[in-house]
Structures are given as C-alpha cells and as structure tokens.
Amino acid sequence: MKSHLLLLIALLLFVAACRSTPKPAEPTGSWKTLSSDKEDAFFEINFITPTEGWIAGWSEKGPQQTNGWEVLHTSDGGQNMDLIKDQAKQKIRYAYFVNQSTGWAIRIDGSIMKTGDGGTGWTLQRKAGKVEVRNEAYTKSPIMKEPEPIERIFFIDQNVGWAWGGGRKERGYSQLGVLLLTSNGGANWKQVDYPFEQDIVTLQFINAQNGWAYVKASGLYATSDGGRNWNKLDIGSPLPAVSSIFFLDPQNGWIVGRYGYLARTTDGGRSWEKQKSNTDAYLRDVFFVSPTKGWIVGDRGLILFTNDGGRNWVKQESGTEHDLTGLQFLDEKTGWAIGNNGVLLQFVAPG
Template sequence: MKYSIIILFFLLVFNNYAQPVKVNENYYSAKDEFTNDIFNWQYIQLPYPFNITDIFFKDSLYGWASHEGNGVFRTTDSGFNWDTSKFGTNNHIGGVHFIDRYTGWTVGVGGKIRKTINGGINWKIQDYEPYAGYYNKVHFFNSDTGVVIGSKNGPYGYIIKTTNSGNNWSEIFISNQIYTELKDQYWLNSDSGWLCGSNILLKTTNGGTNFINYYTNIPPTQNGSNALLGIDFVNENTGWICGSNLEHRNIYKTTNAGLNWYFQNNPVASYEYAQVNDIKFINSDSGWAGSFVGIILFTSNGGSNWLIDLSANDEFWSLCNYKNSKIWSGGAHGKIWYTLINPPIGVISNKNQIPLEYHLFQNYPNPFNPSTTIKYDISNYAQVTFKIYDILGKEIYSSNEFKKAGRYEFEFNGSNFASGLYFYKLETGEFKQVKKMVLIK
C-alpha cells in the first residue's frame, strides 16, 4: 500500500483554543513491566497524566487521541511522537473522529463540540445550545453529515445530527427515561447504526429518523441496570456489547441482529470490578476487549473463548482498529498502547541489536519455494519504505512506516505468485538499495 506525506500549512483565522505543544515520547516494551500472553503490546508514555478516552487513526501515520485533560493528542509518524492541543476550559474530551488527515471533530463535557480543518493544530467552536450534560462520541459519514451522542439535562440519553459539517445541529433523540446516558455508537453505513449506554440499546435503519430500543432483549440483571460502554458489529447480524453490571456479565454477543444477546464468559468477569470499557473485532472471529482492571482480552473464535492478551498496571479505556493491521488502546495516566496484528509478510524486529549502518541483505534461501526471508538493518529512527516488484515492474507489496533502529526481517510468501525474477527495494531518506530474488515452483 502506498502512503504519501502531504504537508499543508493552513493560514486560516479560527477561534484558536489550541496551540500545538511538542511531546517528547517515551517508548516502552520491557517485559518486566507488563505481561504479554499473545501479542507483543508496547506503549508510549506521554507527559500528561490523563486517561485516554478515544483514539482514531485515519491512515498508518496520522492519528488522534482525546483525553480527560481537556485536549487532543496528535501523531503524524505512526504514534512514535505526539503533539497536544488543549482547550480553554477544564472539562474533559470524550470522543474524536476525522474524515481525512485535516478535517475532524472532538466532543466533550458541557456540550463541547470542536472542529479542525488543519489536522488538529487549530480548533473552531461548533457547540449546539449550552446545556448540562455530556457529549461522549462523535461520528461523521462524510464532510457534511455527522452524529454526536451523550446525555442532556443530567443522565437522559441524547443524540444530535448535522448535515452541514457541524455549522448547525438538530436534536434527533432524547430519552424519556433517567439514567440512559449514551456511551458509544457503531454505524454499518449512514442509515444503519447501533448506539448503547446506561440501560439503553438503540438501533436505527434510517439514519436516525427513528430509533428502536433493544435493551429488553439483553438478559435482565438483578437490579435491572446494565451499563453498556462499548459496541461493535462485523455485519448486520453479528455484534458485541460490553460494560458492567452486578452479575459481572460484561460481554454480550448477538448473531441475529440484536433480537437475542447472550453472555460470553471471560477472565475479567471473575474480578470484583469486572468492567469492560471497549470492544473491537477485525472479523467474525478475532477481537479484543479492554477492561478497567488492567487486562486486554483476545478471542480467536468470536468470543466463545476469551484469553488474557495483556496484563498491566493500567486501565484500558478505549480501543481502535486500523485496517486490521494494528490495534491501539487508550490507557490511564497518559499511556497509549498498541500491537501489530499478523503483518502481511511476517515482520520480525530486533530492536536490541543496533546496527552501525543501513544494509539490505540478500534473501535466503534464494532461489526459493514458496517462502524466503529478507533482512535489513536500520541504523537510525527513520521513515522506511520497503517494496517488492515482479519482472514487469508491477508493485506486489509496499510498506511505509517509521521504524526505530534495529534489525528487521520479512518472511515473503510467494504461494500466490508465479515463478520468475522479483526485485525488492529498501529506501529511507539517506539510503536506497535494490536486490533480486528468484521464485521457482
């Protein structure tokens, strides 16, 4: 996949509530600080000790994270370094969403809505009538149409919508029942969406013109209360909700479009405070759930079995899946966690071995059938492009990401390619080299 960095400077007059401040990142992967049982999780420690409430990545380089310190972090290099923008009041920001590298929105406590058109450097006020309540999540389908969820007049579930890029908003739902604050939303498309919260589970099939409450389809709890904090679907029938209740029933699944939900037992359910804050699936089998007790769960069979993927002295408040290649999690006290998901050509890294210079090794074995290993050395933190071409010059693989100094390996599998001569190229800002390899079947 090809990525290009486009640097644009916007000289625009905005209501300027935020100026960027450079954050010196701290990058951790020491095994004695936390336990990785399945995937290799790492975290970046930011200097601001706030809970990370939401994370959103638009591509492999550009991402944003909202936090309870009333601001938004931003990265332009895959999360190795983060800038921050802070707004003028002390209320926290609950959600963030971008439609491209430049245009995005954040929402927060006190009916706060902010928009940026320069990637989060400056933010413009787009509040919709002051009121006592929370905005927890924002989602935009395109540059014009978006939905914000939360609560109004205290804990009454509340939804507003815009069709002109946030310049005007209209109320499309307010609950008539107390303690129904909406916490999360998932949209299959601009018409069909699910929204969940405290004692409420809404579905719409017409873009929010009407909502049906599916809450009574969830097995009842001892006191009738169920805090639903996260929701995710992989198709119109199969989805999950997570949260907290007295019975420790913290993850539910449906396979018939919400008509029935059943509890999925998991290790966190045995804890005294068994709250699961967010849940994300990359397909009908593989998914993650982040919990309040410092555990990230993983399943490879749709939740029939949940395993402890990561155990750390932290709280996991949010999850983000970027194109099924990387999972991000927002932690407490300024920690942002991530792990790679089955890289397409089996990337292996050894950051403990610091090379003295850049070098691209000859693949081994060569010739090969069907797999071969390609090694390369990176001597400095750099943006690294790696590509593979066939004999006609057609690009069959491409990666472009920032990497720390170390030795890296690619395991290339040629099962889906024809026999013949191939070329692989490594390129950084100060180094470029091409080598040949031969696939013989």
C-alpha cells in the same frame, strides 16, 4: 467380557468428550508500551492511518481553559504525542477526525467547530443553546437553564455525523438530553427527539442508517434511519451494565460490561447469546476486525483475544496493571489500546 465392554465404552466416551472440547483461541501478536509522557485518563482513540491519530483524555494538569480536558495528536503512530494546536485558546474538550485535514471539535460550552486543515484553524459551526434542568425532588423549584451538554461527536465520513450529550437523571436532578444529526458536514445540524430515559453510555454507527446506543439504567437501542427513531432491544434480565458496543456489520455485534459481561448477536441485536469471558473484571471496550478475530480490554491491564468469534478467549500480556479503557484496530495487524495514567499500547503483529 463385561468389564472389557465397560472399559471400551468409557474409552469411547472420553475420546468423544475430548473431541467436543473447543480448541482454545491462539494468541496472535503482542503489545508494547508507548510512552505518552502524560498522566491522563484516556477515554477515546481515533487513528485514521497507521501513523496519524488523536487521543482524548482528562488530566488534573490539563489546560485550565478546558477544565483539564486534553486532545493529543500523533503523526508517528503514537511514539510522540502533543496537544492539538490552540486547544486551550479554542477551549476544546473533544475532537474527532475523519482524515488528516477534516475534523470537528466540541468546546467546553457545547459549541461545535470544524477544521479543514488538520486543526490549525477552526470555524464555529453551531453555537450551543440552552436546555432545561429540573430539581424533581422539589416540585415548586423553578426550572433552570444551562448550556446544551453536548459532549461527544462522531462522523462516518466527511458529511454524515452525530453529536450528543446530557440526559442525566439522579438524586432529583433531571437534565434534558441532546441528539443532533448532520448530513452536510456540519453546515446544518438537526436536533431530533432524545427518546432515552437517561444519558448515553456508548453509541456506535456503522453507516448513515444503522446505529446502536446503550443508555444508562435503561438498555440497548437500535436505529435504522440514522438516529431519527430508536427501538429498544431485549438483552436479558437483570439488565447488564454495558460499557461498550461493537458492530462489525448490520448483523454481527458484541457488547461488554461489568463483571466480565460479554454477549454476541448475529441478527442485528434482536437476540443475544452470552459468551464466556472467564473473568469477572470490568470489560471496558471491544473491537473486531473480522467475524472471528477480536480483542477486549478491561481493568487491571486486561487484554483478551479470540479467533473464533468469541466462543473462546485467551489473555494477552499488556505490560501494565492500569485500567485499559479503549481499543482500535485499522486491520488485524495495526492496533492500539489506551488506558488510565497515560497508558498507550501498540499492537505488534508477528513477522
């Protein structure tokens, strides 16, 4: 009788354990390779419709006038991509568009330009100034000046945008950072205090007020006033090497980084819960289309998918061993991934 009772208890415990095991995320869709005919190291993707998009990258074979930086444009969803018009002539290193006509570009010297005709013509909005550079290893070294190191630009609509760059400190080299804001489409740019100790690794705004930035060797910061003031957030110790931030709304967000690091917040970043990615790969970008459904890309062609908010992840076949660096979805059926060696992938939804 006792043995039967023990057997029954063991059986009940086994059934309970099985029921408590989370159901693995089910893969959705697949990925196909699009040939970009480029060898670029792609680092930024910007699609505005299922057909119209831009990709920024760098190549040894890129224009000499832009030091190898390239901005490619497609009007067929990535099937064909070409350099934007007059990139070399305009010395453009980076561009961001909010629709088919309106976009902004950063020149090699850090100046900001705007187009209203899809890039056929560009107008100078802000000429780059100078910032101080110090050699802190030698206190008697003179303070030098160099062009403002503005490297990235982002707009949430045709009016509100940010531009930033610089802030690097390494081996005695100290460079001031630059953070600019505009609320009138770049007609006027306001420079605000750069409160960070190092350069910005990744930055995201979801509206005119709420944004987050991860700063190298410093941590995660949040703003609720459009970037005028920033508060540091506690994401644990030791400080993870974060490579990407993605917030779906002011409360729900994810961060990813080196050694398979993955964490989620449901309170705007005030607290974070580590999640299991089940990999030690370098996770380079994350994107969610809903509170439950999202993707991560990383080194060696890694693509992960979740349909339960990140509690469980499964691998999806990418068809490449090259490192994947960027990810964007317009909806749960329309997305792309980019990477090194000119890799461009398109998400193919079932049905």
